[in-house]
Amino acid sequence: MKANLNLGSVAGIKIKVHWTFFLLIIWIVFDQIKRGGNTESILYNVAFIFTVFLCVVLHELGHAFMAKRFKINTKKITLLPIGGIASLEKIPESPKQEFLISIAGPLVNLLIATLLYFTIPINDILNQNLNDSLQFLARFNLRNFLFYVFIVNIGLVLFNLIPAFPMDGGRVLRAILAMKMNRVKATQIAVNIGQFFAAVFLLLGLLYNPILIFIALFIFLGAYGENQIVNHLSILKGHKVQEAMMTDITTFNPNDTVSKVLKTIISGTENNFVVLKEAVIIGILYHKDIIENSNKKNWLVKDIMTTTFKVLQDKDDLKKVYELVYSESNSFFPVVKQDQFVGVIDYVNLNEYLLIQAKLSH
Numbered sequence: 001m002k003a004n005l006n007l008g009s010v011a012g013i014k015i016k017v018h019w020t021f022f023l024l025i026i027w028i029v030f031d032q033i034k035r036g037g038n039t040e041s042i043l044y045n046v047a048f049i050f051t052v053f054l055c056v057v058l059h060e061l062g063h064a065f066m067a068k069r070f071k072i073n074t075k076k077i078t079l080l081p082i083g084g085i086a087s088l089e090k091i092p093e094s095p096k097q098e099f100l101i102s103i104a105g106p107l108v109n110l111l112i113a114t115l116l117y118f119t120i121p122i123n124d125i126l127n128q129n130l131n132d133s134l135q136f137l138a139r140f141n142l143r144n145f146l147f148y149v150f151i152v153n154i155g156l157v158l159f160n161l162i163p164a165f166p167m168d169g170g171r172v173l174r175a176i177l178a179m180k181m182n183r184v185k186a187t188q189i190a191v192n193i194g195q196f197f198a199a200v201f202l203l204l205g206l207l208y209n210p211i212l213i214f215i216a217l218f219i220f221l222g223a224y225g226e227n228q229i230v231n232h233l234s235i236l237k238g239h240k241v242q243e244a245m246m247t248d249i250t251t252f253n254p255n256d257t258v259s260k261v262l263k264t265i266i267s268g269t270e271n272n273f274v275v276l277k278e279a280v281i282i283g284i285l286y287h288k289d290i291i292e293n294s295n296k297k298n299w300l301v302k303d304i305m306t307t308t309f310k311v312l313q314d315k316d317d318l319k320k321v322y323e324l325v326y327s328e329s330n331s332f333f334p335v336v337k338q339d340q341f342v343g344v345i346d347y348v349n350l351n352e353y354l355l356i357q358a359k360l361s362h
């Protein structure tokens with residue numbers, strides 16, 4: 001089952017909605033029916049949820065457009081029932097850039113709230129006595145609708161600025177810390193504070209609102225993952241591709257048969273292969289293509305190889321490989337030295353290298 005539904009794209013950024021989002025809509029409809037709601041109230045509430053998520057998309061676009069100013073592209077924006085995620089191609093290492101990209105999202109909501117503040121008489125509503133405003137707010141009209149959108153945007157600003165890394169506020173905190181100390185230490189502090197908040201969310205979630213449990217989980221896993229990335233990048237700093245590449249490898253030529261490739265896969269541990277023609281790299285045999293075509297034993301390597309691929313230089317930074325592994329769908333790259341094929345590097349090897357280096361640096 002496809003997990004995400006494509007909504008289209010804005011400025012080249014795909015906007016996707018996760019299928020669980022529709023559970024939220026169904027839940028809203030059922031909740032309204034249970035409360036004795038009519039068609040009007042159901043439509044009103046569903047329209048409200050869509051508007052809230054439109055504000056979330058605008059928030060994520062705020063991050064994406066700011067990132068674009070620093071030449072960082074955004075692969076996609078995904079909407080989940082608990083909010084949105086903008087998947088940036090990489091996380092900026094410059095604290096100033098991270099600060100601006102992180103703050104841009106909440107600023108969008110602040111802007112929406114400010115516009116609404118001047119469009120509808122927020123003060124009138126807030127200055128009424130409580131009973132009057134409750135009665136007034138129970139009506140389904142445009143003014144109330146916009147009032148709730150105002151409240152939600154204020155909520156989005158405050159919630160996102162909680163310093164729970166990797167939420168926006170936590171990123172802002174890391175960026176500020178990283179201006180004063182090294183990034184590994186800044187991340188560690190931000191992660192510790194983030195995990196404290198995650199524990200608070202978990203507790204509040206168990207007591208009051210299960211959505212907070214998901215957010216706690218998101219913070220725990222997100223913080224762990226990013227802390228690891230920062231540690232890895234610091235371990236890899238200054239190291240070159242040639243130190244971690246595999247050189248003891250099998251290559252094929254374009255006229256080898258698929259059945260020969262299958263024998264190699266079964267008898268050894270290699271999964272992906274470089275295809276050479278007179279010592280020049282002309283293609284890559286990816287494991288999934290080999291398996292998919294494994295019943296076509298008379299086919300040749302050239303029939304199933306991929307001809308568009310990235311090539312690394314032996315003197316490239318290993319950091320670059322790390323970023324590629326996380327941004328490309330394939331994590332197997334041939335390495336050349338002055339245009340001569342010298343080896344390959346993949347995700348598994350990079351990880352092994354990291355484990356060894358981490359041990360050495362302790």
Ligand SMILES: [Zn+2]
Pocket residue numbers: 059060063105106160168
């Ligand atoms: Zn955000």
